Amino acid sequence: MALTEAALLKMPEADYMNAQQLAFFRDRLIAMRDELQLKVDETVEYMREQETVADPADRATVEEEHALELRTRDRERKLLKKIEQSLARIADESYGYCEETGEPIGLARLLARPTATLSVEAQARRERLQKMYAD
Numbered sequence: 001m002a003l004t005e006a007a008l009l010k011m012p013e014a015d016y017m018n019a020q021q022l023a024f025f026r027d028r029l030i031a032m033r034d035e036l037q038l039k040v041d042e043t044v045e046y047m048r049e050q051e052t053v054a055d056p057a058d059r060a061t062v063e064e065e066h067a068l069e070l071r072t073r074d075r076e077r078k079l080l081k082k083i084e085q086s087l088a089r090i091a092d093e094s095y096g097y098c099e100e101t102g103e104p105i106g107l108a109r110l111l112a113r114p115t116a117t118l119s120v121e122a123q124a125r126r127e128r129l130q131k132m133y134a135d
Contacts, residue, residue, distance in 0.1 A: 002027075009107055016104050017096040026090050028114050033083045036076050043073055082115040089117075098122050 003024045015021070046069075089095035096105055098119040105119050118126065 005111055008111070011107075016107075017093070021107070022090050022093070022095060025095065025110060025114055026087065029083050029086050029090070032114065033080060033087075036080050036083070039076060040073060040080075043069055079115070085117075086115045100126075 003020050008021060008024055011018075011021070086095060096110060097103065098105055099117045100122045101119060103119050105116050109116050109120060116123075
């Protein structure tokens with residue numbers, strides 16, 4: 001029987017990142033990867049099918065749509081890389097633990113962001129530092 005989000009959240013803390021939980025997140029990440037890959041394939045096909053437009057105004061619109069589509073796909077490509085890294089962490093059993101502190105990231109955070117590599121505290125710390133040095 002597949003584990004549900006509710007059942008996952010009800011598991012005792014001692015069961016954190018047990019085989020069932022790792023399988024749950026592996027399945028979720030694989031589904032995300034497959035969905036993103038399908039979108040990438042659809043975009044490539046869509047852009048191939050586009051004919052060249054003679055009217056300069058129409059051509060500019062089509063080019064702007066392509067640029068927007070390519071930016072979106074670039075973000076998705078980066079997410080695909082994070083998904084692959086998360087799957088590798090599941091394989092080596094480091095998934096679910098903060099890269100900086102080694103503490104559990106937490107099931108709720110992983111449900112919201114399955115590719116998370118930092119605990120909420122470590123992420124907040126990193127964002128504060130980035131903001132300080134960006135100013």
